[in-house]
Amino acid sequence: MTCEGPRLCYIPGVRRWIATVCFSLLAALGCAHGPEGRLQYQTLQSQSEDRPMKYGVYLPPQWDGRTELPVVILLHGAGDDETSADRKIVLDALDEAIITGDLPPFILLAPNGDRGFWVNWQNGQHAYRDWVLEEALPDLRRRYPTIAGREALHILGVSMGGGGGLQMWLSNPEQFASASLLSAPILNEDETRRFLRRFMSKRAIQEVFGPEGDGDGVDPFLELRSADRLGGSRLLFGAATRDVRGVLRSNQAFHTHLREHEVPHQFLTFEGRHAWTSWADVFVHALCHQLQPTCPRPTPAGWAMQSYERHNAEFDPPARVAPAG
Template identity: 30%
Template sequence: MRPRLPGCLVGALIAALLCLVGVAVWLPGQKEEPPAPEPARTPVEVVAERRLDERRMELTIRSDALGATTKVRLLLPDRWESRTDWPVLWLLHGGLDDHTSWTAKTDVEALTRGTGVLVVMPDGGRCGSYSDWWNGGAGGPPRWETYHLGELLPLLEARYRAGGRRAVAGYSMGGQGAMLYAAKGGFEAAASFSGALHILGPGVPQAVMAGTAIGCFGTDWKRIWGDPEEQRDVWRAHNPYDLADRLKGVELYVAAGQGDLVEDLANRAARSFAGRLEELDIPARTHFSRGGHNHTSWQRELHRAYPMLMSAIGAGAS
């Protein structure tokens, strides 16, 4: 008769074998393990990443700040994968355009080639104004500023090799956005081409209202900043003219043309902004010339501002 193993030893052997093959074991007297917690939801998530060619990459992003998905286009520097701290140039589009407009309507791909800079072109919404919308005082989506600076910027640094030295430039609505974002800090240079840099200047609030109502049909313009009189503090909080003192130490470029109604308004607003900078003893490069509210003018101004923008962030040959 073969010797019998004690029951406790048999149970221990069975448990060990089952653990080796990955089977969960519950023995009498043991407490049941609680289920693993669900992974925490992040405020921003890349849901698609597409390489369009050697330099162009397009991301589709889910954003809590927007309550929706959105896109961003990147122009990658040569040998992008060789380092993790590339200088970054943000290019912001105008009110009726999108994240593809800079590459589709200007020569920015050729201009930036070989200069060792990661170019970021995010969608900013039609008439989004690079702002967290007031929405009748309730706030909530869309929150473009929170998305760009609080969600997208950290994502680019964590996953897409962006460094901490940044410049920002934009045209029309994007010119205003460039100065707003620079006033928040974190950008070493900012350039505005035909931007509404004094949204409370003569005739500008009316132009903002009309442009939103016509260009973004169905959008209540008061959702963005409210009424310019009743919510004047909200307008001032998004007015580069009123935030000019926060731009000390930032390399600045301000340009506007003259030749059509919209550009004439932008010109007056830009000159008021430049005058305010002068009052505050904040240096800025300015260029006021003939030219319309169009991509031909904005491409020309980007070329003029580009050496300053690159120098400010230490970009050169890649």
């Protein structure tokens, strides 16, 4: 393994994937940015990673600093880090929604996950899931007043963070009230490995996920074939109309799979592309549905939200708002 600085550690074979995916895809989609400096940052000597690890914290406007609040864990995509949510378009959208009452106040935990898929690597080199759940989250709770219990803990993931968030949620469903997965390729195990072989060697994939059929990854198509598997947790996922090739199609296939197996969920198609400029408003819309019993915000024009509820085994028609005029 080689390292370049505190955040960039690679196993053999992964470097090519980093260069190809991050620079050819993510950089072209506008991921590079300078942080606004509005998040608070903490650094821990991580036992899971055996190195200093950072996380950012968003605190809601007009908060008294004493009232206990729910926690949303934001998992970033490849090429991003703990500063990626620290941008004006994201923070202004969250601030406005909280001030107007569309969102209840909450604390956002934004850990750094490098480009590690948010899983514990099979070769033992990295343990990103443990870093988030066993170190960053408990440290946040020690520093800030938060509401204990499952109903006050949520996952929000984008791109790689959406895929990793799905894995994290399925591995610990009893720990979370909800998971919101945006612009994530949602694939079964075979499709995931075929996709990754475009950027990584077979050996590198096995270093992260283990041998085929015997790895650390969880196949969402196999795991979610019954509503009971949710354990009462809520699932929302979606992709942009101009998302990365294959992402929207994979989300549609997952939506069809869940519908066939009568698994409650919400499926969102939103205007935009694979970028933070598109995700900012989607964060508000997703959290509006996940953090409270009913969402007061209408679905924006050009978006479509489909909800499957087990009690009536029917899909609501796509919710849309007619364009003005």
